[in-house]
Amino acid sequence: MAGVKRTRDGNVGILTLNDPASLNAMTPDLLGDLAVSVGEMTDDSAIRALVLSGEGRGFCSGQNLKAFDSLGADIVAGVMKHYWPALRALRECRVPIVVAVNGVAAGGGFSLAMSGDIILAARSASFIQVFSRIGLVPDLGSSWLLPRLIGRQRALDLMLLNEPLSAERAHQWGLVRQVVDDD
Numbered sequence: 302m303a304g305v306k307r308t309r310d311g312n313v314g315i316l317t318l319n320d321p322a323s324l325n326a327m328t329p330d331l332l333g334d335l336a337v338s339v340g341e342m343t344d345d346s347a348i349r350a351l352v353l354s355g356e357g358r359g360f361c362s363g364q365n366l367k368a369f370d371s372l373g374a375d376i377v378a379g380v381m382k383h384y385w386p387a388l389r390a391l392r393e394c395r396v397p398i399v400v401a402v403n404g405v406a407a408g409g410g411f412s413l414a415m416s417g418d419i420i421l422a423a424r425s426a427s428f429i430q431v432f433s434r435i436g437l438v439p440d441l442g443s444s445w446l447l448p449r450l451i452g453r454q455r456a457l458d459l460m461l462l463n464e465p466l467s468a469e470r471a472h473q474w475g476l477v478r479q480v481v482d483d484d
Contacts, residue, residue, distance in 0.1 A: 304334040306356065307342060312349040314342035314396075321357025326365035327409050329383035339390040351394065353417060354401040363408025363431060380440065384409070388441055391416040402426045402468070403483070412441035415450065420476060422468035423483040428476070429465045450476050 306317040316338050318325035325331070342348050355361055391398055391413075400417035408431045414420055430447075432439045439447070439460050448456040451474045459466060471477040 361410025
């Protein structure tokens, strides 16, 4: 079942989105488990930092469109009920969160990556907004976070044109702290 793997390395809690078949696509269950995982890890006062990554060949491909109905008829209410707690847990976390992006961070997955404090990216990583392809405005914090991280014009280009942003370019623009080898 999709969820979040919890491990630790000394004082570092490691959270891994664990639905590699869907490139760790967002569902209410996955993000609900993420919110709980952040809380459980940081309840331990020995934890000094968290690392968030994705299992397999992608960080997070965004909303799982097959699970879209699980948000209910009122999409905004569904997002606030099921997704906001995870993003809030990340943004209000008492310890720094390093997001390790492997593969694609698309749509809401891009937003999820920006919810951490530091983003590291594998050389093969890419970031893409994709929202306008399906007639949506960037959600889960993208419209607020992205312009503040890379500037208004670059953010608009990404949001409107849906062109992928490579890890190297994301580093040049200041979105990513460091680009590392894939392994």
